[in-house]
Amino acid sequence: MTGVDDNPLVEFRDVSYSVPSLSSPIISDLDLKVEQGEILVLLGESGCGKTTTLRLINRLLTPTSGRVMVEGKPTTEWDPIRLRRRIGYVIQDAGLFPHFTVERNIGLVPSLEGWEITRVKERVTELLSLVGLDADKFAQRFPRELSGGQRQRVGVARALAADPPLLLLDEPFGALDPLRRASLQREFGELTRRLHKSAIFVTHDLREALRLGSRIALMHAGRLALVETPENFLNSNEEHARAYLETLQLHDDEEGFTGGNR
């Protein structure tokens, strides 16, 4: 991203985040590095703090203590607008603008960045076909005229639109059928590798984590339980990791899935 290559892209330094209404912190003592070109998967059960962690990166939240560094600079020292334009964010339930067409939703950030109209249009068409939507059919629709899964795909396209170096994806494929989901996971993996993108990808689906992650960070109750490559994760003896692996075992018995051999 910048010339300062020895800095990790994102770094959590002893970060805690709490709100006055809750006695225990939502995030406690988080230490985590995300390197350039890496896809880090945040895995964990519902309510463990995954979304909160993402929101700390693009400064929708600021840490109560500790620092979140992006490209070596604390988020609090970034101009929030510049910081956010460098980070594509796929919100958990798409968060599309209901009064904009699909085309305007996807083209919004490029337009804000001052791209020419024709270039924006080309980009929208390109991105729509990337997420498997026919531009002729969908570009002029409004979000309420899309299915849940189609909305999610538009959300992904929107996050990719201005070609940001870092992507934050909060369960982007949650509402998709298994077939579409598998093919999008495959495309997403190829895409990030090819474009040398970095991404933090939230899921609570272990198989998705194993398929996409270059490393998997397992969270539990606001703390980091484990950060491992997929291979090491499969062999881990850590208790929360074991609990996840057992669910996999169960599925494998049922479906004859030979997990881990990506």
Next chain:
Amino acid sequence: MTFWTFLRQNWNEMLTLVHQHLNLVLISTSIAVVIGIPTGILLTRKQALRNPVLGIANVMQTIPSLALFGFLIPLPFIGGIGARTAIVALVLYALLPIIRNTVTGILGVDRNVREAAVAMGMTDRQILWQVELPLAMSVILTGVRVAMVICVGVATIASAVGAGGLGVYIFRGLRDVGNTNLLLAGALPAALMALMADFSLGLLEQHFSVEAKTEKKRASILNKIVLAVIALVLVGGAYGTWRAARSRTQSLAGRARVVLGSKDFTESVLLAEIVAQLLEVRGLTVERQFELGGNLPHDALVAGRIDLYPEYTGTAYTAILHNPPINDPRAVYEQVKREYAEKFNVEVSPPLGFENTFAILVRGTEARRLKLKTISDAVSHARRWRAGFGQDFMSRADGYSGFSKAYGLKFAEQPREMDLSLTYIALASNKVDLIAGNSTEGRIAAMDLVQLEDDRHYFPPYEAVYLMRKDSLARVPLLREVLAKLVDAITTEEMRGLNYEVDSNKRGSSEVVRAWIKRKGF
């Protein structure tokens, strides 16, 4: 006269009133939009201001409109008599729904959508213009619609401060018993206007609602036509307003030298019209601010918005100067003259020759059956009777409370408080059995009503006089000359006759006055 002939004869006047009304509504609503929406936006950004500002706007709405008008008249710059005061009041009423809906609309934008906008790196300004306002637009427009309908309604009362509009017909119709044509000619266009405002803004609102945003709707030609029509109406209204404003400023160049006021009933209008015509004959320019409601004529005179209006000594003595009622006419007159000079720098003309006192009226049939002559005769029957009184009589010191005590009167139920002119109809149609009318009311005989004699001399004398500012007299010496002619010039019978010509024979007041002046040879 059928409504249709009435319309044909008064078409021009009615169009003028409709135009005035529309102007009041459009101007006030536009000003309220220009102030209200930015205020609403500010309140979404500054939470600490939200409750205080909404609170104030709320209180504004609860002030009765006539009270608000009365409060505004003496104020410099925004006050006075005429359209400006009315617009200020209308704007104050229209603000609340607009501010409130702007706040509700913006705060109601889906949290996820707002979060997405922030996360995409939009600035606060971009979020406001591209996300919040478009999504809140239909809610904001609902506020504008409510404000506009409120304005159409309240603007009917604006005629009480001389702002014109359809209220002129409605109030005239209410005073002019049995003239449903006037009431209809005022109320129908006002109701239509409210419906049209409601409907057209409703369409606009739908256009901006998110539900309406579908592929098909976007392309619909009908939609474009609707928008074009609304735009045309707005542009047309704005143009008319601009024209009206221009002609108003032009007429200000040859500004009226004397501003005459009157109370909001026929007799007062006639008395003011007499002075107006006598001045005009002598080459003066006169501005008529007639039919001012409630205490407005007094307030306007003291504030220097009018130079003169007709008053009654008893009213001045008790209702304005708050003296306890007495019944010596000379003493009342002298006291009023002295106190007005001291307190208000206002001169009281010599009496015009007739009295307009409260007339306690019953139905003629009843009076003959029970052989009623005096009020005391009626006391024993009153327990079975219902009474209906105008707001004025119910509220003033020399009105109902003192009157009922003086005679020991008790009615079957608490007297109905209603519009004075409606009490005559109520009495004639057996809805009530006793009312307090005016002794110069032209229709007393025509409706077979009988006036009971005030045998205990409770009511103070109500001699007709003119009140005028001393500085106006100094500025326009001709006024004194004209008023000198009118001393002791009008008898009670003459006044009843003039009232009857206007109220019952439906002749215009200026025409009636012209004929009278000619007869008198002034």
